[in-house]
Amino acid sequence: MKKIDSHLHVWTIDADTYPFRAGQGAPTARGDAEFLLDLMDRADVAGSLIVQPIVYGFDHAYVDDTLGQWPDRFVGMCLVDPQADDPVGMLDELVGRGYRGVRFNPALWREGELMNGDVGRALYKRSGELGVPVGYLVSPHNYDEIESLADEFPDTDAIIDHFGHCVPERDGSDVPAFERLLSMARHPNMNIKLSEFPRASNEEFPYIDLFHWVHQLIEAYSGDRLMWGTDFPFIVEQVGYTKGWDIADRIEPAIGPGLVDQILGGTCERLFGTWGD
Numbered sequence: 001m002k003k004i005d006s007h008l009h010v011w012t013i014d015a016d017t018y019p020f021r022a023g024q025g026a027p028t029a030r031g032d033a034e035f036l037l038d039l040m041d042r043a044d045v046a047g048s049l050i051v052q053p054i055v056y057g058f059d060h061a062y063v064d065d066t067l068g069q070w071p072d073r074f075v076g077m078c079l080v081d082p083q084a085d086d087p088v089g090m091l092d093e094l095v096g097r098g099y100r101g102v103r104f105n106p107a108l109w110r111e112g113e114l115m116n117g118d119v120g121r122a123l124y125k126r127s128g129e130l131g132v133p134v135g136y137l138v139s140p141h142n143y144d145e146i147e148s149l150a151d152e153f154p155d156t157d158a159i160i161d162h163f164g165h166c167v168p169e170r171d172g173s174d175v176p177a178f179e180r181l182l183s184m185a186r187h188p189n190m191n192i193k194l195s196e197f198p199r200a201s202n203e204e205f206p207y208i209d210l211f212h213w214v215h216q217l218i219e220a221y222s223g224d225r226l227m228w229g230t231d232f233p234f235i236v237e238q239v240g241y242t243k244g245w246d247i248a249d250r251i252e253p254a255i256g257p258g259l260v261d262q263i264l265g266g267t268c269e270r271l272f273g274t275w276g277d
Contacts, residue, residue, distance in 0.1 A: 003045045003245065004265040004275060007161060007195045007229025009053035010036060010066055021057030031233035033066040037073065039232070039241040047072070047275030049229075049268060051103055051135065052079035060094065067098060072276045077101035077135055082109045082119045088126050095130050100272045101159075102127055105137045106145070116148040124149045128156030133191075133271050135159045140166065140177035143184070150187040157189045157271055162196035162231070168209045170202050178213065185220040191267065192217055195229030197247055198238040205239045206250040214251055223259035227267040 011031040012018055020026060031053075040048065050063055058081045067076050078099040080091045091102055102123070106115050114120065127134050134156060136146060143164070150158060166178040184190050194214060201207035217226055230244035248255065248264060255263065269275065 001261050002047075002265045002269070002275070003043070004227075004268040005040070005045055005048035005230050005232070006227035006268045007051060007193050008036070008048055008232035009055075010050055010063065010233075011053055011055050012062055018056065018062040019059070020055050021059065024055050024057075027055055027233075029233040029237055033070065033074075036232055037070065039236070040073070043242045043245050045245070046265070047074065048232075049075050049077055049101070049272060051077045054079070054105070058084075058090075060097075060099075064097065075100050075272050075275065077103055079103050079105070079108075080123060082113075082123070087119055088122050091123060091126055091130070095132055099132070101133045101135055103135045103137060106142055114145050115142065116145040116152075120145070120149065121152065124156055125153050128153050133157035133159055135161060135193075137161050138165065140164060140180065143177075143180055146190075147184060147187070150184075150190060154187070154189060157191065158187070159191045159193060159227075159271070160184075161193045161229075163194070163200050163210075163213065164192070165200075166213075167200055168202060168213065172209075178216075182216060182220045185225070190221075191225045191227065191271065192221060193227055193229045194263065196231045196234075197244070198235070199231075205243060206247050211251050214255075215253070218255070218259060218263075223255075223262035224267050224270065226263045227271075228264045 010033050052060055052063055058079055063076050067074050076099045078094040080087050080102055084090050104115055124134055164181045166175055197207045201210050203209050235241055235244040
């Protein structure tokens with residue numbers, strides 16, 4: 001089984017060479033690529049999808065250099081400025097540099113503008129034309145925008161990060177936002193990242209309150225539309241990188257071999273291409 005980490009960020013403390021965006025303090029967690037590679041090797045992880053970190057804003061220099069130095073281990077998802085003069089042109093340029101996905105973060109849009117407005121629609125449509133998935137950092141109040149774009153542009157692949165930022169109730173009762181997330185499986189190109197377990201769960205490792213959600217997502221989306229992500233470097237301080245993968249082994253009832261192969265690597269390669277090529 002080839003393990004691919006579908007969600008993480010990288011940065012370096014070398015702020016002279018790779019300055020953080022204006023007003024951004026230096027991150028406290030170690031997040032350099034060399035550290036990540038060591039952890040990946042220890043956990044037998046073949047490759048990772050690097051999501052452009054907000055600490056660098058739209059300056060992709062550190063991710064560019066990381067992708068260039070280890071092209072067999074890393075693939076990149078870029079971040080486009082929706083307030084730029086030509087956001088679609090920026091997307092074209094970044095994809096031309098080798099990025100295989102683009103992230104939508106509604107906090108970066110102009111105040112009062114939604115992701116399914118003119119800018120978002122143009123970016124989402126162009127992503128489909130370029131064959132690059134759109135990854136969403138969203139909360140449940142953004143679900144209407146996501147579904148609107150999916151309905152209008154059904155050929156664009158989309159990925160909702162971090163369980164859609166749903167959180168289970170402590171008493172185990174139904175969560176309407178999660179039920180909505182399950183219903184979005186009606187969009188055939190919608191995918192979900194099983195990531196940020198420590199944030200989503202009300203419990204400690206191995207986050208048992210999320211096990212039922214994982215199985216509900218498998219039933220709704222099937223394994224080939226779900227993917228595993230550790231959210232490095234945050235996972236290191238939360239529970240440890242290897243334990244971020246051990247969660248999958250502890251889920252009960254156990255995920256079958258075919259499904260787990262898809263979730264831990266196959267889905268990511270289906271959407272972003274084969275690592276090592």
